[in-house]
Amino acid sequence: MIATGRHSAEKNQWLAQREADFLRVLTTSRKDGAPAELATSLARMIRDHPAQELLGRGVEPRIGVLPSGLPPEVVEALTKGAREALNNVVKYAQTDEVCVTAATTADGGVRVAVIDQGIGFDTEAQPPGLGTTHSIKRIAALGGEAVIVSAPGEGTTVEMTWNS
């Protein structure tokens, strides 16, 4: 849906921003017209995530050229992992500064990270919740890895990597 006259100027700008971010990712993430399944999947998830509306600045995507032909279950696990991480930013982080980055790693795998500038937490004292635990297990079962880096006052990074 494109902005209509029903919205305030601020809301219109926000909607335009969200769509522009989405199109930008579709443009930058593919090389020579190759399908970019993971980038497209992440871009859709980011565009449609409630964090867009709940956080004042929206979610900033930074997505490079990603390998194509990734197994669909890997695309799904990484997308769901990132979605779960965004859910937690909305619930706990107390910030509206969050970005999702995705890039090809030096050894040809992928790295997807969700980074917020929020209050952070002590990862030793506070084990991850059910959803996050499930995300981490799903990625591990496919041979990938998910780690959470956080400290009080330092924001939180959820980092997922997968190598073929």
Add this chain to the structure above:
Amino acid sequence: MEQLINIGSIDDNVMDAEGRALWFEVKSNVSVPVTAVSVAEFLAARPSPRIVTLDLNLGDGTLPADNVRALIEAGHKVIIVTVVPDKKWIIETTEAGASAYLTSRANSLDKLVDVVQALDRGEVPTTAEHAFWLAQDDRPDKPRLTDTESKVLRLIGDGIKQEAVGRRLGSSRSTVASHLTNIRRKYSDSGLPYSGAADYRDWAKQQRLDRDRHDPTKDTGPES
């Protein structure tokens, strides 16, 4: 009250440029007294603010790295601003000596103000986006970074603040800042050849940036 900083803007998308200029005027201590659609027009204009934002793709056939060098030779500091980021040209303009790179994002204009203020203080800021795209550099002859420098680039590219990056690496904020300075120096000293005009034209064509646009310096109107 912070002192007013005047900057120039070179962008062939007049609507984008005017939108940014208006936002600056209302929300910041940055003012844009000079706007131009080409580097030549900007260099001929007076006054001539030292700091200038430059659209990566001006649609007049000029090469991004050439534009940066022409501005630097004339004594300007260049902030590259793009709507659509492209690794190749971000890297080349960095090597050509551009001071900073940012994606033009309406909700992030405060970041552009931060960059302008840092430049005005004499710093060479590396934004998260800049670090992100430099970290994607996979050219075989790219500048050699140490493992720590590569790690710093990746973490800054994630948008993590310098203090937090320092704590993760067991070092201070100023150590992280000097890693970034060294990385930027390796790029500006790389001496790698720039792409030729043909490479740029091919790329622009692929991106459909080669559509005919009115060049106000050459003819009397789009119909002629």
